[in-house]
Amino acid sequence: MTASNNAIVRWIDDRLPIFTLMRHSTSEYPTPKNLNYWWNFGSLAGFVLVVMILTGIFLAMNYTPHTAYAFESVERIMRDVNYGWLLRYLHMNGASMFFALVYIHLFRGMYYGSYKSPREVLWWIGIIIFICMMATAFMGYVLPWGQMSFWGATVITNLFSAVPLVGTEIVTWLWGGFSVDNPTLNRFFALHYLLPFAIFGLLFIHLWALHTVKSNNPLGIDIKGPQDSIPFHPYYTIKDLYGIGVFLLIYLFFVFFAPNFFGEPDNYIPANPMVTPPHIVPEWYFLPFYAILRAVPDKLFGVVLMFASILVLFVLPWLDTSKVRSARFRPIYKQLFWIFVLDCLILGWIGAKPPEGAYLVIGRIATIYYFAHFLILLPLTGWFEKPRPLPDSIGAPTVKR
Amino acid sequence: MAHSVPSTQVGPSEAKTRRDFLLYATSVTGAVGTALALWPFIHSMNPAADVLALSSSEIDLAPVAPGQAITVTWRGKPVFVRHRMPDEITAAQNVDFSTLPDPQKDEGRVQKQEWLILVGVCTHLGCVPLGQKTTDPRGDYNGWFCPCHGSHYDTSGRIRKGPAPLNLDVPPYVFTTDTTIRIG
Numbered sequence: 001m002t003a004s005n006n007a008i009v010r011w012i013d014d015r016l017p018i019f020t021l022m023r024h025s026t027s028e029y030p031t032p033k034n035l036n037y038w039w040n041f042g043s044l045a046g047f048v049l050v051v052m053i054l055t056g057i058f059l060a061m062n063y064t065p066h067t068a069y070a071f072e073s074v075e076r077i078m079r080d081v082n083y084g085w086l087l088r089y090l091h092m093n094g095a096s097m098f099f100a101l102v103y104i105h106l107f108r109g110m111y112y113g114s115y116k117s118p119r120e121v122l123w124w125i126g127i128i129i130f131i132c133m134m135a136t137a138f139m140g141y142v143l144p145w146g147q148m149s150f151w152g153a154t155v156i157t158n159l160f161s162a163v164p165l166v167g168t169e170i171v172t173w174l175w176g177g178f179s180v181d182n183p184t185l186n187r188f189f190a191l192h193y194l195l196p197f198a199i200f201g202l203l204f205i206h207l208w209a210l211h212t213v214k215s216n217n218p219l220g221i222d223i224k225g226p227q228d229s230i231p232f233h234p235y236y237t238i239k240d241l242y243g244i245g246v247f248l249l250i251y252l253f254f255v256f257f258a259p260n261f262f263g264e265p266d267n268y269i270p271a272n273p274m275v276t277p278p279h280i281v282p283e284w285y286f287l288p289f290y291a292i293l294r295a296v297p298d299k300l301f302g303v304v305l306m307f308a309s310i311l312v313l314f315v316l317p318w319l320d321t322s323k324v325r326s327a328r329f330r331p332i333y334k335q336l337f338w339i340f341v342l343d344c345l346i347l348g349w350i351g352a353k354p355p356e357g358a359y360l361v362i363g364r365i366a367t368i369y370y371f372a373h374f375l376i377l378l379p380l381t382g383w384f385e386k387p388r389p390l391p392d393s394i395g396a397p398t399v400k401r
Numbered sequence: 402m403a404h405s406v407p408s409t410q411v412g413p414s415e416a417k418t419r420r421d422f423l424l425y426a427t428s429v430t431g432a433v434g435t436a437l438a439l440w441p442f443i444h445s446m447n448p449a450a451d452v453l454a455l456s457s458s459e460i461d462l463a464p465v466a467p468g469q470a471i472t473v474t475w476r477g478k479p480v481f482v483r484h485r486m487p488d489e490i491t492a493a494q495n496v497d498f499s500t501l502p503d504p505q506k507d508e509g510r511v512q513k514q515e516w517l518i519l520v521g522v523c524t525h526l527g528c529v530p531l532g533q534k535t536t537d538p539r540g541d542y543n544g545w546f547c548p549c550h551g552s553h554y555d556t557s558g559r560i561r562k563g564p565a566p567l568n569l570d571v572p573p574y575v576f577t578t579d580t581t582i583r584i585g
Contacts, residue, residue: 058445080450083441241431 025211030229031236032217034394038112039215039236040243041105046203047244048098048251053196055091059084063143065189067182070145071270089259095137096262097251099285102130110316111337113325114216120317122209127313129202134310136195137283139188146267147277153180153188155280159293162303179273220325221390228394279354287351288344294355295367305367312374319374321382329388332381340373457585459577462516470533472521475584479521479529480572481545482582485556490514492543493557503568507557510571518582519558520572523547525565530554545569 004010004019013019062081064073077084106126109115115123142153157174161167176183214223223229230236254261262284266277282290292309296302312319327334343366350363458475460482465471470483485493493507511517523530525547531537532545532554540546540553542561547554552563559568574584 054442058442061446062449076449076451080452082444082447082449084445084449086441087445 025207026233026237027231029211029232030223030226031215031232032223032228032394033230033235034217034219035215035236035239036218037243038104038108038218040240041101041108043240044243044247045098045101045105047247048094048101049196049199049203052091052094052098053200055087055094056193056196058087059091060193063189065143065186067145067185067271070143070185074144086255089255092263093251093254093259093261095140096254096283096285097247098133099137101247102133103285106130107341109216110340111327111334112216112218113220113320113322113327115317116320116325117317118213119209119216122206122213123317124314125202125206125209127310129199129206131310132195132199132202134286136192136199137285139192139195141267141283142185142188143192144267145185145271147269147271147275148264148267148280150180150271150273151276151280152282153184156282157184159303159306162300164300181273216325217394218326218328219391219394220329221394224393281352284348284352287349288347289351291347291351291363292367292370294351295360295363305371309370312371316374316378320378322385322387323382324387324390329390330381330385331388332385333378336373336377336381340370343369343373457583459581459583461581463580467515468535472533473584475520475572480584481517481519481521481533481558481569483517483519483533485515485517489543489556493555493559496555498559502560503566505557505559505568510557510559510568512574512576516582517556517558518571518574518584520570521545522570523549523552523565524560524567524569525550525552525563530569 004013009019059077062073062077062084064070074088077088079085081087109123109126138152138156142149157171157180160174161171163170172178174184175181176187264281264283269277281287289306289309293302293306296305322330322333324330327337346362346366347370350359350366353359355363456476458473458480460471460473462482462484465482465484467484468486470481472479472481474480483489490507496507498504498506521529521533526549528547528549530545530547530552532539538546538548540562542553542555544556544558544561545554546552547563547565550564552565553561554565554569555561557568558571560566572584574582577583
């Protein structure tokens with residue numbers, strides 16, 4: 001097994017098998033030959049992570065994490081720094097794109113049963129990445145120190161005051177004071193810079209797990225032989241690149257033509273600890289969880305339920321009792337999946353509405369359904385559903401046609 | 402993807418050429434696109450508009466008596482303004498300038514003989530030379546002395562001895578009135 005005919009490459013590879021590793025994980029990595037475009041979203045999310053880290057590093061060169069200067073330093077980035085507006089709009093919209101891609105990636109995994117054995121750990125790493133992303137996005141949103149930054153930080157950190165007995169102490173510890181203030185902003189900046197690198201590391205663990213258990217595929221059946229797979233490179237590298245091209249068109253449309261589409265105008269008002277804006281709304285990607293929080297009339301239970309709505313994903317591989325992975329062969333689950341997607345969209349819509357009247361009722365029903373999907377419907381469906389017959393191999397359906 | 406061409410009509414060499422062309426075209430497009438995308442990142446580290454806006458300073462010379470020197474700030478750097486005495490001017494003019502490490506005439510370094518205006522940054526490695534105060538060491542040539550690595554500058558700010566390669570810079574300036582200058 002020589003890495004190359006090149007003597008220098010061989011010399012290095014004998015001492016640090018980096019070229020062998022690269023070959024194993026690209027040109028030799030056997031990938032199911034039937035992956036559809038829903039499998040593009042993982043690499044797209046990885047691409048956006050790199051864009052976020054790059055733009056973030058260059059933004060940090062011009063940002064001042066101090067309550068007296070933060071807002072103005074961001075405005076200086078927008079007006080005075082060369083291409084500062086571009087870097088900031090790439091970063092702002094990149095966050096929305098990152099979540100959109102990861103949500104699609106997540107739903108892809110749910111539809112095709114990618115969390116099932118032997119991919120449970122792969123799924124877990126993904127959820128940990130998702131949680132790190134949420135923490136990073138939240139703290140990043142605080143940095144411009146606008147009204148939404150400040151009050152978002154206040155509300156979210158106050159979630160921890162619901163912890164029994166030591167709630168107040170935890171919140172004081174999070175703030176480094178008795179309200180959201182300069183120490184809070186400083187530590188949020190430090191962590192906002194740190195966490196993306198943690199995500200980057202987790203991404204490689206995610207890939208490590210993926211390359212150990214191999215990719216799932218739209219049929220949800222295992223690779224049975226070489227006829228079922230093609231090398232990742234060049235087939236899927238070029239397909240992923242094509243996906244990046246299409247994605248860039250959408251991403252850059254927002255960056256150049258609607259840069260504040262996902263933002264709240266109130267965040268262009270400098271933070272004022274004395275006045276709360278009349279209508280506080282989190283960024284769109286937090287809305288479903290925000291709706292779950294507000295659906296519950298009890299403070300502690302609301303917070304618990306909100307965290308539970310994410311943590312339940314960890315046990316999804318065991319809640320789904322069906323042995324069949326892909327929803328293509330699960331007539332009941334396929335419908336439940338789309339109802340679940342609709343339920344998440346409804347929760348997102350409710351999260352943006354004031355918590356009153358019919359919105360509250362709909363929010364509560366949608367919250368109950370969210371948990372019922374995982375805790376009742378999925379286990380029962382696995383037991384009672386009669387799956388359609390699975391094809392013999394990945395190649396079989398193509399051959400038959 | 403030669404979808405309309407039957408495979409029998411495409412010889413191996415021809416197919417290779419087509420594929421090579423596509424590969425090179427794709428690679429070049431990608432490389433050019435990446436390079437263009439990197440430029441905003443690189444350029445964001447260049448001086449921003451507010452930094453460039455601070456690029457000129459006005460100085461009133463009237464209070465500076467002969468023999469005195471003041472230090473003013475221009476673009477974050479010290480600028481030496483020395484009101485030279487007649488003997489300092491003579492000393493600067495009477496040197497055979499062609500023997501100096503960085504040959505320059507004193508007349509080429511001043512607009513008015515008595516006013517010497519210099520960027521106060523040693524051309525060796527960027528320290529600020531001593532010599533603005535009367536109590537400072539002024540080196541062997543009664544000009545400035547850089548304490549970092551021992552460069553001696555004369556009363557025209559020219560390097561005479563030590564590791565510095567060039568004379569002290571003369572910033573761009575104009576006399577807006579007889580006693581006012583604008584640097585930058």
